[in-house]
Amino acid sequence: MKKRRILIIDDEEDIRTVTALTLETVAEWDVVIAINGKDGIQRARQEQPDAILLDVMMPEMDGPTTFRNLQAIAETRHIPVLLLTAKVQAVDQQRFADLGVAGVLFKPFDPLTLADQIAGVLGWNE
Amino acid sequence: MALDDEKLATIQIKLDAIWKASKPALLERLATLESSCGEWLDHPENEDARQTAHDAAHKLAGVLGTFGLARGSQIASEIERIVSTPGHEPLPQMPHLLAELREMIVVKQ
Numbered sequence: 001m002k003k004r005r006i007l008i009i010d011d012e013e014d015i016r017t018v019t020a021l022t023l024e025t026v027a028e029w030d031v032v033i034a035i036n037g038k039d040g041i042q043r044a045r046q047e048q049p050d051a052i053l054l055d056v057m058m059p060e061m062d063g064p065t066t067f068r069n070l071q072a073i074a075e076t077r078h079i080p081v082l083l084l085t086a087k088v089q090a091v092d093q094q095r096f097a098d099l100g101v102a103g104v105l106f107k108p109f110d111p112l113t114l115a116d117q118i119a120g121v122l123g124w125n126e
Numbered sequence: 127m128a129l130d131d132e133k134l135a136t137i138q139i140k141l142d143a144i145w146k147a148s149k150p151a152l153l154e155r156l157a158t159l160e161s162s163c164g165e166w167l168d169h170p171e172n173e174d175a176r177q178t179a180h181d182a183a184h185k186l187a188g189v190l191g192t193f194g195l196a197r198g199s200q201i202a203s204e205i206e207r208i209v210s211t212p213g214h215e216p217l218p219q220m221p222h223l224l225a226e227l228r229e230m231i232v233v234k235q
Contacts, residue, residue, distance in 0.1 A: 012185065014148035018192055021140050026127055057184060086188030086203075108191025108199045111141060112134075116127055 004124065005030040007049040009040030009066065010084070011058040018111055019053065027115035037061030041069055044076045051122055053105075056085035056096070064099055071100075080122055084109075145193045145234070152189070152231055158182045159205070160224050166209065167216045179209045190231070198230045 006029050010016045020031045032047045034040035038061055044052060052070070056063035063083055070076045080102035085092070096104045103121035105114070119125045129137075159182035165175035183206035190198035201223050208217055 012189065014144060014151070014189055015192070017144050017148075018141065021137065021144065025133060025137050025140070026129060057181075086184055107188035108196070111137065111192060112129065119127070 003028070003030055004051075005032060005047065005049045006118070007032045007034060007040065007043055007047060007052045007079075009034045009037065009043075009052060009058075009063075010055040011036055012055070015055070015084075015107070019114065022111040022114050023118075026112065027119070029115070037063070037066035037069070040066055041073070041076065044070060044079060045073065048075070049079060051102070051118065052079055052081045053118065054081050054083055054101075056083055056087060064096070067099055067101060082118060082121060141193065148189075148193075149231070149234075152186070155182050155186060156228060156231060159186065159202075160228070163205070163209070163216075163220055163224060167220060170216055173212060176209050176212065180206060183209060186227070193234070195230055195234060198227060201227045201230075 004027070006023055008016055008019050008031060010019070016033055016035070020033060023029045023031050032043055032049055034043045036058055040052070040054065054063045054066060061069070063085070067081050067083070070079065070081060083096050083101050083104045084107060085096065085104060086107040093104060105117055105121070109117070159179055162175045162178035162182065165172055166179055169175065183202045187199050187202035187206055190202060205220065205223055208214065208220065
């Protein structure tokens with residue numbers, strides 16, 4: 001079976017490091033890292049990951065804007081995007097769901113179960 | 127996904143190392159939160175201080191629980207909620223919440 005590849009777009013170094021650790025160690029997926037939205041779009045075009053884990057609150061280009069840009073590009077619009085957010089208010093959750101992302105995951109996450117959460121949302125366990 | 131004891135131990139060792147490496151930056155963010163909250167407590171009309179406190183609290187809320195400090199994320203979320211509304215009056219329990227948060231981060235090895 002082809003090894004999954006996932007792109008993490010997050011401006012927080014500690015979150016990037018923990019996420020990469022858990023996805024590489026627990027799930028044994030290949031991980032590609034981007035440190036902001038612009039970098040993330042470039043990486044998505046180049047690397048063609050199986051999914052993108054996208055932070056919501058980032059400077060300059062936030063997660064929703066990055067998602068809309070990914071959707072506007074032919075080479076990236078097919079890639080499922082999961083938003084990762086610490087915003088838990090219902091109004092924010094509805095706003096994210098309305099964007100058309102594949103799913104929304106919440107910070108703080110449990111490093112031991114994050115890969116299962118991602119796989120569950122994307123149907124990779126089936 | 128199956129996690130055997132060896133893999134679990136490896137992850138825990140690496141998480142501990144990431145925590146140690148991240149702690150100075152988290153303490154710096156906490157200091158930003160403390161100073162901006164202090165400024166906002168003194169001057170509730172200071173929108174820059176409120177926004178800075180909001181952003182610092184949001185980032186702490188998102189990361190502390192990942193390192194096992196679930197209560198830390200709860201406190202940071204509570205502070206974020208308090209400072210989320212422009213014009214909202216600072217609440218008297220803010221200094222206590224900040225002190226509890228600092229204690230939690232400093233103590234964790």
